[in-house]
Amino acid sequence: MADPSLKTKWSRHSAWADILTASPSDAARPCGVNVVAREGLGVAGIQAQRGRKAALSALVKMRYGLELPTTPRAVRDAAHAFVWAGPGQWLLVAEQKESFAELSELAAVSDQSDGRAALRLSGPNVRDMLAKGCMIDLHPAAFPSGAAAMTSIAHIGVHLWRVDEQPYDRPAIFDILVARSMAASFWSWASASAAEYN
Amino acid sequence: MANATQPFRLPQIGLVDRNAPLTFRFDGQALSGFRGDTLASALLANGARLIGRSFKYHRPRGLLTAGPEEPNGLVELRTGARREPNTRATVAELYDGLEATSQNRWPSLGFDLLSINALFAPALMAGFYYKTFMWPASFWERLYEPAIRRAAGLGRAANAEDPDTYEKAFAFCDILVIGGGPAGLSAALAAGRAGARVILCDDDFALGGRLLSERREIDGLPASQWLARTIAELESFPDIRVMRRTTIFGVYDHGVYGALERVADHVMAPAPHQPRQRAWRIVAKRAILAAGAIERPTVFGGNDTPGVMLAGAVRTYVNRFGVAPGREAAIFTAGDDGWNTARDLAAAGVKIVAVVDSREQVDPNLRTLCEGFGAPLYAGASVFGASGGKSLRRLAIREANGSVRTLACDLLTVSNGWNPTIHLASHQGHRPVWNAAIHAFVAGDLPDGMRVAGSAAGRFSLREALLDGAQLGAEAAQDCGLATKQSAPAPATDPEAVAVAPVSRVAGSRGKAFVDYQNDVTDRDIELAAQEGFRSVEHLKRYTTLGMATDQGKTSNLAGLAIMAELTGKTIAETGVTMFRPPYAPVAIGALAGHHRGQDFRPVRLAPTHQWSKELGAVFVESGLWRRAQYYPQPGENDWLTTVNRETLAVRGGVGVCDVSTLGKIDIQGADALTLLERVYINNWSNLPIGKARYGVMLREDGFVMDDGTASRLGETHFLMTTTTANAVKIMQHLEFCLQVLWPTLDVQIASVSEQWAQMAIAGPRSRDLLRAVIDEEHDISDDAFPYLAARMVSVGGGVEARLFRVSFSGERAYELAVPAGYGDALARALMAAGRPFGVTPYGLEAMGVMRIEKGHVAGGELNGQTTARDLGLARMMSGRKDFIGRVMAGRPALVEPDRPILAGFKPVDRAQRLRAGAHFLGLGRSADLDNDEGYMTSVAYSPNLGHWIGLGLIKRGAERIGERVRAYDPVRNGDVEVEICNALFLDVEGARLRG
Amino acid sequence: MRYSIFTLAAQTLRGHRGWKPVWRDANPRPEYDVIIVGGGGHGLATAYYLASQHGLSNIVVLEKGHIGSGNVGRNTTIIRSNYLLPGNTPFYELSMKLWEGLEQDINYNAMVSQRGVLNLYHSDAQRDAYARRGNAMRLAGADAELLDREQVRAMLPFLDYDNARFPIQGGLLQKRGGSVRHDAVAWGYARAADRCGVDIVQNCEVTGLTIDADGIHGVETSRGPIRARKVALAVAGSSSRLAAMAGLRLPIESHVLQAFVSEGLKPLIDTVVTFGAGHFYVSQSDKGGLVFGGDIDGYNSYAQRGNLPVIEDVMESGMALWPGLGRIRVLRHWGGIMDMSMDGSPIIDHTPVHGLYLNAGWCYGGFKATPASGWCFAHLIARDQSHPVAAAYRLDRFATGHVIDEKGAGAQPNLH
Amino acid sequence: MRLPCPHCGTRDVQEFTYLGDANVKRPGADEMSEAAMTRYVYERDNPAGRQREYWHHSSGCHAWIVVTRDTRTHRIESAEPAKPLVQS
């Protein structure tokens, strides 16, 4: 389903506008940390209604072909990810903005597409960089592919999950969401923390 | 043996890199050293012995140790904004261009006027200040205290903004190994071989611990080979992190360890993007404390004379740094270990002038060794006086038979046994226990997950260090669920003797005998403390300041309490030891703050229209974490009041727009959503139709007002609640508590959508006209279709979903229009473009505040956590038909006392006078004292509509006193204004403007 | 022996052989008129004022460890009377007046140093709240000045005015506020009480209260039972534990507050400063250490030590306020267990048990209260009637709603 | 400190908000009185030892949890969701 607001002439302001101005890296050298802003995502908060968790799982399975995770994990395919967001709660992250109305039968759905600013972080030093603020263990043994967590970094709440399928000793790729209003502060921390690797 | 510029540098010996000469300055004098030196070793190499002055008596002091326990050798390192006072020369790594200055002396290190204190020393006994300086009382602040302060302190802080940056970091492991000496290295190796995730930290820049300082063999080869091999193997494991220059400074609950990594302290200035230091929070399942041991001095007269040094430190200077701390050395030892120093000094070519062994029985082998030095051995003897002022010259020795002799020398090495470094084992309040066999305290109960290995466990031989490490490393790996392979046989070590019969103090000393060097605590001070009743070790510490200096008594505590034990006739075990506290070694405040300083102290929250406001020249104000537009000055307006008046009048006269995105917005859905609202708000919700909003007030459980805001019914079981900006997070948490804990059976789902929606207030008589121009045509917003308090989904800009609410804070016809935050900027611009014909004016928080005060709406000033709904004139809202949070407690006698201050309006009687929030109300003609205090002004504004200042306030029986005059008394701003009490509604009493 | 420059000089000549114990280390007798439980500042001051103001002398102070080992010996030494609410202001002002004459009264130099206490504000709302408080202080006869940014800058030029996340707009200054040498308060009161005949018994833990229908008859201790018809509790962080021995539940939680001291430095800062936008306050001790602290750790604790997050929070706040702290090193940090009351204000009252008196709920601000607390508690114990300035500190105020909630934080002891 | 969130796993205490004693129960409609509410709102056992207490995983999953902890040693015995397992 296409975003109904796409016909507007109003322009949508990226959460990273005026913030992610230039790449912090020196193009000539390989980067320790790569940062990509994820734009245009559709994000929805989903909470099962009382007694409807199983039905919701079934609906998600049917409609998206994905299994709703019941532990802190992200279950994804190319177009969608269902990320655990607390007991009975998920974030649905769609590569493109779309309607989530279908799920409203069984769940409280709240659009969060504009409320979250998303980054994809990768590179050989991505864990070193995240360790400068992230209070959870991102070692592959503790945070394998598909693991997800809500936590805070540098006093900013984040939702992050591992999206790569890399073997144990390969650098990982993380998707990370922060509140839109704090994107600039998050970047101030992230760019300072990555600086020594770029 | 001399090197032209470093006369005390030994040829060939040591680990410094002779191919990397470095230059540095001490007190302005250019000196040189090598890479691998510490400032201390380089100073000694250059023949510098006087390094600093003591705290109280300003006595000349030299180096006592070679490690972090150093009490004397403190300097100001670096210059300008990078100056670091009290830096221990013994751990400061030498770098090219280093500058250090001696401290706590005036005018110079060699000639210090305050050394005159030493003359008064007889009066300046422990705690003398408690007994005097009481008369006249006012002289304390004016005279005595400033003098004491100037004399006290040690180094001078830069007190300029620190130019360097810091980082924090978090690390996780199975096993944390604290200390990279033989015990720690073998522990890490055993754990690593078992596949554990290991972090090995060492304070030093080189791994090896005491092995770097000793001439030892492992498996028949120099220990350095074992060291190199072990380090190489450790570094080959991907899951072992070896952290040099990293001190574990504290042990916290549940396996959390604080560590400080000195990333760039060994260079002139950090590289760009490099932090100076990094503070780590390490989370470990298991920890092995392999922190080694600290040597203890003996207390005797003149023991602080520069040139008196600990024997182990002397070996460090000789063997590791290739420096001879003197040319003619006497050895004073209470055990076998002092003899190692004699042997190593002799091997390095230093002349041994005498060995004084306090034990009567000295092993014949050692006697033979002494003969080899060509030096006399005094067994059962002691050194009871050392003298020479700024540098040791002479010793007074009392022999076993009581005869006294003097001896010339420039170095005295003191060996009195070692204390295990167990500070970290005690950080959680576990008391160490006395081990009489080694005459030292060892760790007792341990923090969960910690074990102690090697010297730190009081097992002082190299063999034991290697054995303990290998065993505890393997056990810790097993505890983490890892299988360990058959361990390799422990490496063989050369023989060593570690017997010792410690001497805490030498009786009948000549001259002052220091226990705590840095704080100038002598054995006499301890005697005085005992005499005056300060006999518990904690009293002793606090009364004499023993162990309270920058070294925290690492070398001195034991001697102090041994003397107290002797004076009170108790054992040391009964006497006990003072509490060890973090940090193990002092930690820079900047490191623990990390990134969070200046603008990064706390995150900033920016509204979706921030950029737009900025372009309009808004002046921003901090409001919680948000940065909000306060007002929008235009050219020519040079005070804020002019701007705010213009904005206010523009709204009341036409239309204004204001970002209100910062309000908390909570989406509430579910079959029982209405029930939730009924239980958390004081007023009634059951009759709220779909498509309508209502104002609500919430109480805390104690009956005081918590928050207010509107909630809108978007569907049968779907509501949107707004909260004040300040309470957004708190209310969400409150609702989660209600739903998860108080009423878990309710079928309600809540989600914060505060970030999702940008929201603009559009207020003023022309607001509907303006809206008409931005809202898509198909939506009817006529007053019939969209009356006051309507709430509905609409669309704007040709299909952008939006929510429209007809609510008003300003008292004007007003709307709030919400769009997804990505369109917030576009919305603001569209409103401005469409509003040009109506003279649309952006307004900020100030104008909003003026208008709400004109309408008597309560906000932060009134919702201060001390007011009840009744105080705020909202008692009528409290439903009597239902239960809600806070209902019962709001009925307590004190909350319904008729005399409580109640909300009212206030106008200056002389309309030209200004009002101020915070003024207290006094009856006219009443004196300014507490008995006449009737309440206070909560908020004020200049009303451009009325042409004078107005205020809201809480005053006793306010509602009954309309028309009465009182004083608004504000002495802290020299204010005393006569005001009239009026209705807290200054404008449009009938509400005609609100409805159009 | 009186302390003075003359005795000091005389003793110096005699090699200090004549100094006597500062207080007697008494052994407990079987019975007293009044038992005071807790050898902290409040208990010792109460004993002294009972003896010196009310003529009682058959008094014992029982201390489970050594005197001063509780909060009096581990606090950040700030004294001030800058309170807002009428239940508090006159009490703290009495305390300030007693501090001002303390040393001459007890003949012990506790180093009462009126170097000023400055609370910074960072917003208009905070300014007005401070104005409200400053005005309340002036009405109560205390001194208070509201400074603007430039006046603060003139006093403390090194704070961050230009790049601060929460810029300083000004401050509320109480010049008579300041600091007092913490240990000396305990020792000085102990010496003064001892000279009035009070027994101070250390290493004597109260393990039970002997109560029947007529009230209290004494206490059980680790050194045996002791009888008295009046027992007064002044045990700060242990209040709930002692109250539980009498079957009472208090509106109190015990929380840990941490404190920090830096390495010794030459004089840097002359006043006490509190940061209004974060959790940080700092002063400099006579020895040169910066003494500072911040917020409580935030959960019930009886361990006298804290955890890293709050330590880091304090350092972040410190750096945000005063960027020159960066290279200054923390030397030691420790914690104390505070009796956090549900409205942030203390209790000095009878209990439902006849003869059992309670002094508790001091939160992180009871050091400054020491003299007035002792003064008013002694009054209550001796006359069985509240002292007028402490009349609001009733135990039943939570039931009646007469709470004294300076911060408006509500019934949450960890928010005060 | 580190608290074991039953949903997220063990996390730094910094992610949580403390409320206090979990043994106090809000009086039900039939027992509601000022005296009962005073006990609920103000009075606490404040034990030196084992305490059941409410924490909110505010930087994590937003669940309220009940942690059993020793207030003298900070040692944690257990943690469970505060919300009873109602039909899901």
Ligand SMILES: Cc1cc2nc3c(=O)[nH]c(=O)nc-3n(C[C@H](O)[C@H](O)[C@H](O)COP(=O)(O)OP(=O)(O)OC[C@H]3O[C@@H](n4cnc5c(N)ncnc54)[C@H](O)[C@@H]3O)c2cc1C
């Ligand atoms: C880190 C920190 C900083 C602070 N900063 C300030 C400040 O700057 N300004 C300020 O005004 N206040 C401050 N306070 C608060 C202040 O220290 C306390 O409120 C005050 O000291 C409490 O009174 P007290 O001195 O009598 O308590 P304590 O000194 O704690 O005395 C209570 C005594 O009772 C004893 N005791 C307990 N149980 C028993 C028993 N069963 N039997 C016998 N004895 C028992 C204890 O051992 C203890 O010695 C601070 C507190 C802390 C922890």
Ligand SMILES: NC(=O)c1ccc[n+]([C@@H]2O[C@H](COP(=O)([O-])OP(=O)(O)OC[C@H]3O[C@@H](n4cnc5c(N)ncnc54)[C@H](O)[C@@H]3O)[C@@H](O)[C@H]2O)c1
């Ligand atoms: N002859 C004697 O009487 C005697 C006495 C004591 C020690 N020794 C010798 O010392 C060695 C003992 O080996 P060991 O491994 O037990 O101790 P060690 O002293 O060799 O190593 C301890 C290491 O821990 C580090 N360390 C200490 N505290 C630290 C902290 N908080 N954070 C990070 N690092 C810290 C030190 O920098 C040091 O490198 C043996 O060689 C033994 O023979 C001999």
Ligand SMILES: Cc1cc2nc3c(=O)[nH]c(=O)nc-3n(C[C@H](O)[C@H](O)[C@H](O)COP(=O)(O)O)c2cc1C
């Ligand atoms: C105002 C003040 C200043 C202090 N200054 C020092 C100091 O300079 N050096 C030091 O080691 N400890 C200092 N301390 C801390 C004490 O050593 C001790 O940690 C504290 O009183 C708590 O006791 P504890 O650690 O034994 O539990 C100071 C304490 C206070 C209250």
Ligand SMILES: [Zn+2]
């Ligand atoms: Zn969780």
